[in-house]
Amino acid sequence: MPDKPSVLFVCVHNAGRSQMAAGWLSHLAGDAVEVRSAGSEPEDRVNPSAVRAMAEVGIDIAGQQPKVLTPEAVQASDVVITMGCGDACPVFPGKRYLDWKLDDPAGKDVDAVRPIRDEIRRRVEVLLRELVPAGGA
Template identity: 75%
Template sequence: MPSTPAASVLFVCLHNAGRSQMAAGFLTHLAGDRVEVRSAGSIPGDQVNPAAIEAMREVGIDISGRQPKVLTTEAVQASDYVITMGCGDACPVFPGKKYLDWALEDPAGKGVEAVRPIRDEIKTRVEALVAEIDAAGPASTR
């Protein structure tokens, strides 16, 4: 295992309670310590969405111990990739970062049946992200 992560990824959504938490869970599961993973919300909720927790539990990933966090400028500055999921213009933009906007349905207020397809789309996108990071090799600046 490398001593320095190949990249640092920040997932941002409005409440940091569903989409960004699921994405962080998948990236941590798929990439291990090869990638530094963060998530945050522009207006963080009080807790992670129970339907998102259950949907992730169904695929063997436990995100029940996570807490929504507020988006900070420092978190963006410390990340190589910033992936937004509906946080609008709340994300600060810094040169040298790779920004991706994933248009994903918000799971807020939905049951686990409605969250499953969102979870599956996030997994597909995270798998592609891991492949991109692996192809790019180790980060040249830290």
């Protein structure tokens, strides 16, 4: 299905914000949107507080593995959403770029991660309405 939109979420460590955003979009869009995530300096594992916060809302990101950001991943995506990766994200013409200013959940407990998780959900819902109008997901 060549007209299926694709989204890449990028943060530095690909262990918190981008993983939660990818989890939300995959959960809410089903297979109507292709979802990727990556980081400019990926960690060894997903942030345990992010995993717990997402599990509380029924989304399992425990099996995800942080991935390194590649130019190919950017080039293959229609929308690239950065979350504090600075200038590390390559820019290609014709892509839609958004920068979401969100607190970094690194080193925070699950109580501090919940508001970040909820704000990410709000933004993902808005994005999904733009990508797949009229409940196409």
